[in-house]
Amino acid sequence: xxxxxxxxxxxxxxxxxxxxxxxxVTGQLVALKKTRLEMDEEGIPPTTxxxxxxxxxxSQSIYVxxxxxxxxxxxxxxxxxxxxxxxxxxxLKKYVDSYKKGPNSRPLPSRLxxxxxxxxxxxxxxxxxxxxxxxxxxxxxxxxxxxxGILKVADLGLGRxxxxxxKSYTHEIVxxxxxxxxxxxxxxHYSVGVDIWSVGCIFAEMVRRQPLFAGDSELQxxxxxxxxxxxxxxxxxxxxxxxxxxxxxxxxxxxxxSQALPNLDSEGVDLLSKMLEYCxxxxxxxxxxxxxxxxxxxxxxxx
Amino acid sequence: MEFDFDLENPLAGVDHDxxxxxxxxxxxxxxxxxxxxxxxxxxxxxxxxxxxxDQFSARCNAHSLIVQVQFSNxxxxxxxxLAVNYVDRFLAKREIPREKTxxxxxxxxxxxxxxxxxxxxDLSPADLQSEEGFIFDSQTIWRMExxxxxxxxxxxxxxxxxxxxxxxxxxxxxxxxxxxxxxxAHASQILFKSQNEIKSIEFKPSVIAAAALLVAARELSPSHxxxxxxxxxxxxxxxxxxxTECCAAIDGYISTNCIEAASNGCDSGRSALTPxxxxxxxxxxxxxxxxxxxxxxxxxxxxxxxxxxRPT
Numbered sequence: 001x002x003x004x005x006x007x008x009x010x011x012x013x014x015x016x017x018x019x020x021x022x023x024x025v026t027g028q029l030v031a032l033k034k035t036r037l038e039m040d041e042e043g044i045p046p047t048t049x050x051x052x053x054x055x056x057x058x059s060q061s062i063y064v065x066x067x068x069x070x071x072x073x074x075x076x077x078x079x080x081x082x083x084x085x086x087x088x089x090x091x092l093k094k095y096v097d098s099y100k101k102g103p104n105s106r107p108l109p110s111r112l113x114x115x116x117x118x119x120x121x122x123x124x125x126x127x128x129x130x131x132x133x134x135x136x137x138x139x140x141x142x143x144x145x146x147x148x149g150i151l152k153v154a155d156l157g158l159g160r161x162x163x164x165x166x167k168s169y170t171h172e173i174v175x176x177x178x179x180x181x182x183x184x185x186x187x188x189h190y191s192v193g194v195d196i197w198s199v200g201c202i203f204a205e206m207v208r209r210q211p212l213f214a215g216d217s218e219l220q221x222x223x224x225x226x227x228x229x230x231x232x233x234x235x236x237x238x239x240x241x242x243x244x245x246x247x248x249x250x251x252x253x254x255x256x257x258s259q260a261l262p263n264l265d266s267e268g269v270d271l272l273s274k275m276l277e278y279c280x281x282x283x284x285x286x287x288x289x290x291x292x293x294x295x296x297x298x299x300x301x302x303x
Numbered sequence: 304m305e306f307d308f309d310l311e312n313p314l315a316g317v318d319h320d321x322x323x324x325x326x327x328x329x330x331x332x333x334x335x336x337x338x339x340x341x342x343x344x345x346x347x348x349x350x351x352x353x354x355x356x357d358q359f360s361a362r363c364n365a366h367s368l369i370v371q372v373q374f375s376n377x378x379x380x381x382x383x384x385l386a387v388n389y390v391d392r393f394l395a396k397r398e399i400p401r402e403k404t405x406x407x408x409x410x411x412x413x414x415x416x417x418x419x420x421x422x423x424x425d426l427s428p429a430d431l432q433s434e435e436g437f438i439f440d441s442q443t444i445w446r447m448e449x450x451x452x453x454x455x456x457x458x459x460x461x462x463x464x465x466x467x468x469x470x471x472x473x474x475x476x477x478x479x480x481x482x483x484x485x486x487x488a489h490a491s492q493i494l495f496k497s498q499n500e501i502k503s504i505e506f507k508p509s510v511i512a513a514a515a516l517l518v519a520a521r522e523l524s525p526s527h528x529x530x531x532x533x534x535x536x537x538x539x540x541x542x543x544x545x546x547t548e549c550c551a552a553i554d555g556y557i558s559t560n561c562i563e564a565a566s567n568g569c570d571s572g573r574s575a576l577t578p579x580x581x582x583x584x585x586x587x588x589x590x591x592x593x594x595x596x597x598x599x600x601x602x603x604x605x606x607x608x609x610x611x612x613r614p615t
Contacts, residue, residue, distance in 0.1 A: 043445035044452070046420035050308065053421070053459035057313075060344065070457055072449055 001073050001082060004032065011140075020087060029087035030068060034080060048081070055083075055156060058130055063123030065143055065154040085154070090146060092116070092202070093139035100209045107263055113206045114298050116144075116151045118290065120199055122303065123153035125286035128192045132156065137198035138178045139205060176221040177201060177211045181232070182280050184222050186244030193280030196289070200275030207264050222249070229276060230254030237278040267294040308421040310381050310465035313341075341466055342540050345508050348462040350388075350395035361399045365390045365411040366499050372415055376430050380495045381465075382418050387498055388461045389414040389451060395504075396454050408432075409439055413447035421459055464494050467512035474538060476530045482523060489519035493553060500556045506549045513541055514549035518557070 004021040010031065011018045019032040035048070052070060059067040066086040073080045099108050120142060127134055134141075134156055141155040180197035182190050204212040213228065215221025226232070231252045232240045240246060258269045271294040274284035284292070366387055373383040390410060399406050412431045419426035428441050452459070468487055475483060493515040506514070513535055521528040536543055 043416065043441065043448045044420070046423060049417065049420045049452075049459065050423075053308075053457050056457045057460050067457075070452070 001071050003071070004030065004084075006032070031065075031085040031087045032071075033083045033085065035083060044081075052081075052083070054130070054132065058127060058132060058156060059085075061123065061126040062150075063119055063126055063152055064156070065152045088143035088145050088150075088152065090144050091140050091154075092142040092144055092151065092206075095144045095146065096139060096206060096209055107209065108206055110263070110265070111298075112149065113203075114295060115149060116142075116206060117199075117203050118295050118298055118300075118303065119151040120153070120202065121286045121289045123151075124195050124199060125290060127153070127156065128195070128286055133192060134195050134198075136178075137195055137202065138175055139202055142202070176216075176218060177214055179218075179221060180280070181222065181225055181278060182243065184218050184225075185240070185246055188244075191280065192285060193283040196275050196283050196286060199286070199289075200272055203268075203272055203275065204261060207261050207268070218245075226250070227252050228255055228260070229278065232278045240278070265294075267292070267296070270294070307423040308385070308460055310385065310461075310463055311469060313460045313462050313466045341462060341470070342509060345462045345466075347458065348388075348392070349507065350391035350504050358394050358398060360401075361407045361410075362391065362394055363499075364404065364407045365394075365414070368408060368411040369415055372411075372431055376426070378426075379422070379424070382415070382422055382424060384463070384465075384495060384498055385418040385421065385461060386411070386414040388463055389417060389455065389459070391504055392461075393451055393454050409443065409447050410451070412439060413444055413451050416444060417448055417451060417459065462508055464508045464512035464515060465491070467509045468516065471509075471513050471516050471535060471538070474531070474534045476534055479520070479527050479531060482527070485523060486516065486519050486527075489523060490515040493519055493557070497553055497556050500552065506545065506552070509540055510542075510545050510549045511553075513538075513546055514553050517546070517550055518553050 003024060005024055007020045007022055007029075009017055010020045017034060021030050021032045022028070023030060052067075056067050058064050065088070067083060068086060069084040071082045071084060073082060096108065098104075099106060124134065124137070134153065136155065137153070141153070143152050143154045144150065145152075176184070178198035178201045180190065180194040183194055201212050213221060213224040215224045226249055230236075231249050234241055257273055258264070258266065261269065261272070264272070271284070271289065271292045274292075275289070277283040369383050369386050369390070372378070373380065393410060393414070399410070412428070415431055416426065416428070428439070428444055432438055468490060472483055472487060475486070479486070490512075494511070497511075497515070517528060517532055517535065520531045535541055535546070
């Protein structure tokens with residue numbers, strides 16, 4: 001760790017504090033993340049080994065924040081691992097906020113939304129093709145290089161070592177806003193659809209400059225979703241009423257997506273509706289999304 | 304989530320929580336981009352040993368120790384295979400001084416330990432060095448594990464010839480498809496046996512995979528060879544000349560094996576992987592090394608034999 005100068009704390013990641021730091025020799029900026037796991041008598045714990053090596057492999061994609069290295073530290077007899085990631089100057093939450101507040105308040109350019117969504121789908125498709133679900137996609141976990149217009153997926157919640165806790169490190173409640181309905185309803189056999197749902201919520205948030213479903217409890221979150229998309233029925237989502245946490249909810253009719261998102265063109269509305277499909281197996285995949293006509297106007301050769 | 308490592312699926316995190324996804328990935332062509340990714344990154348997982356014979360004898364000592372542990376613990380050959388892959392890649396990047404044979408032992412043990420963790424197989428430090436007088440403590444093994452990890456840049460999901468078997472089997476002409484399981488099993492045996500061959504690290508993993516399948520096809524039935532060979536040559540990632548060279552290298556290795564097996568009075572399948580034959584091959588490799596201009600004086604082969612510990 002002597003290799004790096006810690007510059008400032010840039011946030012509280014899912015697993016602990018994240019520092020902006022600088023390589024003393026090369027001057028390269030990095031993000032340092034301490035893992036919560038301590039080394040035990042048997043050396044590096046197997047789960048940690050498998051997860052970090054998977055992260056290493058996933059981060060070969062330019063749409064995933066690059067893992068530059070792993071550093072180990074011995075402090076007060078404790079052994080700790082730090083993950084060293086490439087540093088990007090901002091995240092999508094701060095970026096969207098910059099369009100929301102102040103005298104410069106204006107919608108995000110639609111070209112930019114298109115490009116960010118495309119890069120997000122690329123990153124998610126990459127993870128899914130390697131059998132890895134992100135499970136905690138949200139604007140704070142998407143890092144942005146403002147000048148280059150680049151977006152990368154960060155904070156892959158791989159598993160036990162990096163489990164998404166109910167409360168984050170600072171006891172701040174982990175957001176439910178991007179959580180898929182099947183997870184909220186207690187399904188344990190969820191799959192790639194959970195990430196696509198989150199992508200849909202993030203897509204809508206870029207367009208609206210505010211969260212699509214901002215619930216403060218699991219029930220409130222579900223009610224937000226149902227009020228907007230209509231209460232799901234067995235016809236729309238076979239099996240929904242047998243999910244663990246299913247109850248008889250008020251019956252709402254779906255609202256019109258295009259009216260709720262007047263800034264979004266019809267192709268965009270169509271893609272969003274496919275991402276927010278109730279039945280997980282009918283939800284569009286990340287790979288299919290990349291071929292959706294919404295992206296037709298985008299110069300894909302740059303990606 | 305566990306993400307156990309599978310030699311045949313290095314790119315897929317086998318996540319028990321998302322069976323649906325994993326099963327889709329494991330069964331066939333759910334991911335058409337996968338071969339592309341494999342071919343693009345396989346070179347990062349290769350190990351070119353520096354010419355120094357010091358490294359050569361270190362390699363053969365580490366290999367024989369790994370095979371020895373494999374035998375005494377009745378381990379899955381794929382675990383030993385992965386450990387040997389780590390050893391080779393480590394030695395390609397770091398030199399071990401000739402006199403420090405204990406480091407070679409420590410390296411072999413640490414690579415076995417890492418491989419067992421990647422494959423989620425329980426193997427304690429005691430299992431790894433039960434037959435040795437001198438036992439490394441867990442602290443030492445732990446430090447060596449970290450050194451191996453940083454040297455290999457935590458790329459522990461090795462891309463090996465096994466990663467390409469499924470891909471090349473898709474080129475199998477329809478009339479041979481019936482034998483696909485037998486062919487894959489036989490090619491796997493060839494891969495396990497030829498890992499100790501020094502020549503095997505000169506070729507890309509994909510080329511070795513294709514060559515092993517071809518040799519296996521020919522051994523199962525000579526008539527399979529030509530149609531499969533011409534089908535494989537349609538693959539844009541393969542070059543006819545390199546493929547022929549690699550087949551010849553595997554052939555050479557197998558025939559040496561057969562002669563030894565015959566002289567040892569046992570079948571080649573069993574004899575191929577004993578620590579004794581590993582060392583014999585090291586010796587053969589060392590001797591052939593001379594012909595390509597390395598400065599062998601025969602001492603290393605002798606050292607190999609001396610250091611060799613036969614399984615009890």
